[in-house]
Amino acid sequence: MNILLAAETPTLSNLISATFSEVADLSVTHVSTATAAQTKLDSARGQAPIALVVLDYALPGLSGLNGVRQLAKQLPNTPMVLVLRGGTLELSQRAHRAGANGVVAQNLLPDDMSNALKIARSGLFVSVFADELTSADKDALTQLSDREMQVLKGLCTGMQNKEIAHTFSIQEVTVKMHMRSIVGKLGAKNRTHAALIARDLGLA
Known part of the structure; x- marks a missing residue:
């Protein structure tokens, strides 16, 4: 199973590997920019399919939900988890409409993050924020x-x-x-x- 981690740092790689440790031939590919993610998704066509995309919302060059939407269009049937630093219910709903079926806080406990990744991988929509939810004043x-x-x-x-x-x-x-x-x-x-x-x- 191929998983694409698009984040500035590969800190989630070990957690992702542990979450899907029972899967044979698991491969986690890390890219650190939105451009690299787009290139990887393009090259994946015709090869072993990507089973899950884990996307850092702060990824350089992502351009917010417009970038999420563009990546989702490249592989419309691939589950995508958006990882946020804080978040709001409104943003979670908008991210879902943009193509992400998982929206989770970066500071979740490892077990909570693993459970969220598994749910998103199954194709269901999941939105999980930590207790330290951050929402700026409008x-x-x-x-x-x-x-x-x-x-x-x-x-x-x-x-x-x-x-x-x-x-x-x-x-x-x-x-x-x-x-x-x-x-x-x-x-x-x-x-x-x-x-x-x-x-x-x-x-x-």
């Missing part, structure tokens, strides 16, 4: 100026500073200034965290 977005919202939306779609600057006809240094302001107003750790907060709030 009022946070109202603190952003119109330009900051434009910059944030660009960030959520995977655009780099240069692309955002070109799209809105502003200087790249201005984009960086807006990005610092966005991170501060959303209480984020960095731009990636700001994008995750925005996605949780339904901006992406």
